[in-house]
Amino acid sequence: MSGASLTMYAQKKQLVTPGELLAQGDYYPDLNTFKIGNSVYSTILGISDLRENRLSVVPLKHCYIPSVGDLVIGTIVDIGMSGWSVDINSPYPALLLATEVLNRQHSQRTETDRIFSVGDLVKAKVIAFDRTRDPLLTVKDRGLGKVTHGRVMKISASKIPSLIGKEGSMISMLKKESSCSLSVGQNGIVLVTCESPENEELVMDVVKMIEREAHTHGLTDRVLDMIKKGRKGGKVVEGEGP
């Protein structure tokens, strides 16, 4: 059989289901697909994508699996001798070691108590994770550490790329038009800080809309529209970066 025989069953950017046949022939099974013999199937509910001969599926929903270098926003859930347990909205609980907070080797429990308490929100970075151990975090970089004001919300981790946009275009526009500060954790947690609570509500509604309509056309315009209609103006809040 000649290798030139290719059959696409799914259109590009089509909603596909797990086990659905995407194509047959000389296609490379990329993200969220698998190949048996000549046939490539989807492994998740998502949107099919084809680049040259690489087939992939972008998931509509998935849980957050950490990657080294990710910015995450999490909640302290436990304090131990060596550090803090952090809920990062992932099936894998994270650990923030005291050594990644203080600048010395060890600490007493009373010290760890004073720095973060259970229930505190922290912005952190993932410095280690593999499939055999839970993720490790650090707050040593600029902009990381305890979160003291703003509103926090949770969206599906799979929608974060849409919220950020191509080269940060969506998130930059949101910040500029709303005059608010936004921190986006790769783990699906978003921190919104504005001058007025009404603006915070508005931005949160906009983020929810982006989550819902991430894969539709004309989203950027609808977002701009929604902010312009809802905003009350205000100054940019100093401080925190992306």
Next chain:
Amino acid sequence: MSATPKTSGMAKLERDAVLELASKNRRLDGRALTDYRKIKIETGIIEKANGSAQVTLGKTKVMVGVKVQMGSPFPDTPNEGVQTVNVELTPLAYPTFETGPPGENAIELARIVDRNLRESKAIDVTKLCITPGNKVFVVFVDINVLDHDGNLIDASTYAALAALMTGKFPEYELKDGEVIFKDSFQPLPINNHPVPVTFAKVGKILVADPCLKEEEAMSARLTVGIDKDDFVCAMQKGGIGELDSNEIKAAVETAINKSRELRGIITEASK
């Protein structure tokens, strides 16, 4: 809640050995794919039970005791006796068998044995009625697994069958609604001899009567129950793997052939 079990302590090397042989259609102990291990059946060993049997299948050992007692019928079958099967995976049979109430494996095993007996009407429950809607005989089939070296389903069912076929219960007469037991005994009314044949899917092939090592390397298990007239009377797939339709149909054919030989062994031992 049912949860994915921990994989056995079987070393990867051992599992690979089983799979390697399977890819060449061979087995660890050199048996043919549909061969059973040596079967030994002893009956009438527990005098206090109405019927009893011990089956040794390779190194697997199962003892079954049958007790027949008076009881009440189920509301929707007032004229029928009652059959009930229970399994105990006794802790002495295997290092990880624990004490306590039956877990899902013991329950599944009991229900498969029960299914084989019930669907083939092995016990003629219509002959176990004393006074309709009121008193009937209840047949308790209690399965005690004593040593686990694989294929508990078949060993347990053969032992249950042998215990029932050699089982006896008292003759009685009814006087003014009272049941008076006589000193004499009658055999249990057994009408059918269902024989399950269990296969393990090891790699790409099905092997009959898996030993423990084969069970630990298998991806799926298929039990096919065949009655004395070559009807399929029970079936159960187990394990987290998959089977295909053709494999299943082929297994049914093998089971029909194999069951005749096995039934002969059980019947012979139950004379």
Next chain:
Amino acid sequence: MSKEKAPERLIDDSGLRIDGRRPEDLRPIKLEVGVLENADGSAFIQQGKNKILVGVFGPREIHPKHMVLPDRAVIRCRYRMAPFSTEERKNPAPSRREIEISKVIREALEPAVMSEYYPRTVIDIFIEALQCDGGTRCAGIVAASLALADAGISMKELVSACSAGKVGGQVVVDLCDLEDKYGEADLPVALMPNLSAVTLIQMDGKLSREEFEKALDMASEACRQIRNFQAEALRHKYQGMVDTEEPPATGEASK
């Protein structure tokens, strides 16, 4: 207080079943995805009088920790019948039948879930049978597959399931409760259609070898039909997120 009587005939003179179906007809099926707020994934199935709700949580952190598997997710499954789901009230305590069904359902879904993508976690599947009329383990599997997909869990394929059997001397599919009780055989089957892989098969009753083969083939065919309904239900729920057109008006499918 049982209102049930054995039906006089399970197949009438024109070859129709007690509910008017032909031997190869499925009961009307309605599937809905994403019906619960808190579960990570959920689905509801109505098949004839069966009403079953499934919620999936996970992958999530596993408790108790000793159950963890180092290289894959643990899958936990509980099938439960509501006390009001059957003609006679069912005692809420888990019965042996529910325990067995929980196990066979888990074993039917395991081959489809790519559990090796989520080591050291657990995926919990809760199946609540709210009204039961025969074939609930199959209907539960159909809805559970949807709930798993809805939760964004990676799967090789959706698992579909349907029973076949023998009733009034005829081989039929999708037995209702009366047919299961008074018929000659009941054969629930679960299938991953694109891989032609059977992940659940059980049988109660008496079938000749030929009847068994026919029933298995009919059940497999029914599973393929149902797989199409499953895909439709997922599309109906999520099509609206992919383009700005209105999703189709109905998610119902019968036959």
